Amino acid sequence: MPRPGRNTYSEQKPPYSYISLTAMAIQSCPEKMLPLSEIYKFIMDRFPYYRENTQRWQNSLRHNLSFNDCFIKIPRRPDQPGKGSFWALHPSCGDMFENGSFLRRRKRFKVVAPADPLARSKAAEAAHYLQQQAKLRLSALAATAAAAHLPPIGGYHFTTSPPPPPPPPPAAFKHPFAIENIIAREYKAPGTGGVPFPPAQHAPQAYPLHAWPHVYGGGGVEPVAAPECSAYGGVPLRAVPAVPVPIKPPHLPAFLSASSRALSPTGPQGAGGPSAASQQSPAALRSVAVH
DNA sequence: CACTGTTTAGGTTGAA
């Protein structure tokens, strides 16, 4: 297994699990939710290793999406035609990775299988919450684009109230394998005109880009283009700077805050115990309608 | 029909 920061991963298998790769893809998108095809595209664009044997790893990736509770399937709304659903990270899985590193997870993120309809409705609320968050992010992006004299995002108009200002950049230590560093590219001040996949000199200062040759095309490999986030009707968003949001939202709704305690890897549920997957279909419980 | 999503099963690897 290659060590990051040394040789290029251009043709080698990256040291990230499929869960990590999927989380990267989802986090890289302003809406924080992507259809399966875009997740594929993200991974193939950044990791040449995954441009081969696509059937194999894509099957594994789909398995991970369904099996792991940290991913939530968000159905398309009627105004979002297309195949398949959107996939998002569960709002409470922010501390899933050790010190923010995507190399290995602390513990499998597991949602206690809801045995009652009330718990199921909470899952629906979580999906609805994610949909609303995606709306708010797009609204913020549209406002930012307008301020920067950029064309509106696909002509989408949302009736939601203006989103709160983006949270201040976290001052806490960011692990080199944190998503912000792995996919670092558009994290610039709004209005400065995001540069998708900037060259090395645009990289965050803390972690030089040569540490991420597999992402930035180091080691003599040309940088690869960032995939277009085509959520919400295939609207290209790459020219719009991303609004950085914390992996773990600072203020979760009550229903999520309450559940996050039980869902947290550090929560009382802890390790051990029979796998919920073998008891009840977790995916069926997480797949909820949002309208 | 291709793609998407779910589920099961078996194997490998690393940490405790």
Next chain:
DNA sequence: TTCAACCTAAACAGTG
């Protein structure tokens, strides 16, 4: 050594 995380394969159903 055990256990959990992870990987891979495969079968199958649903959907656009």
